[in-house]
Amino acid sequence: LDSKPYMWGDINVSAFVDNLSKQGITDIKVEDSPTGGRIVHLTDDDILIQLEEGSTHIICDSDESLRTKIRDALVKCLNRL
Amino acid sequence: IVMKDNKLRLIDPSEAMKELGLPEHKIRFTSTLALENEGTVTQTIDKIFNLVKKRLKSASVQHSTDGSITISDSVLIKVSGDDEESEKDVLLSWSYQDEELGSYLQRLLKAGLHVDS
Secondary structure (H helix, E strand, O other), X not given: OOXXXXXXXXXXXXXXXXXXXXXXXXXXXXXXXOOOOEEEEEOOOOEEEEEEXXXXXXXXXXXXXXXXXXXXXXXXXXXEO | OEEEOOEEEOOOHHHHHHHHOOOEEEEEEEEEEEEEXXXXXXXXXXXXXXXXXXXXXXXXXXXXXXXXXXXXXOXXXXXXXXXXXXXXXXXXXXXXXXXXXXXXXXXXXXXXXXXXX
């Protein structure tokens, strides 16, 4: 199994939302999180993306194709080592 | 490999980013799926453990003291639910570095535990 590169940088939320839209995902709601980060909620599929400084957590019970679209939209916002 | 003060060193990528002043960004995925399995939560965990161990011969698969399963460095599997109910909730979590492993385990668990081969 190949391992993926390590990523660095900060997520620009509007660039991330733009990337999601380009993937055809448009049911996007962005909120502030209690911990000072942002929460991106994809309302139609009940997917939560928690953006914090230094980390992102994607909580997704949906199908694999949607998860990989979100992953790719996120990775485009970061630099790889 | 990092070169510093004209010396080459092999260090952990997270450590390398710190030394280079790059802010690491960790990506993690969590997915919960429903799994049909008669028997208790503990029996379900044991079945998953045996299946994963069988399929991933080269990976480090371990039982944690809290009943969860850890695989490689970043993959975590937890089972919850009612011992009397046949449907259990399986939480699977993995980091971007273990993306292929996480995705594989998701497919494996979605296929269910009835096919034990």
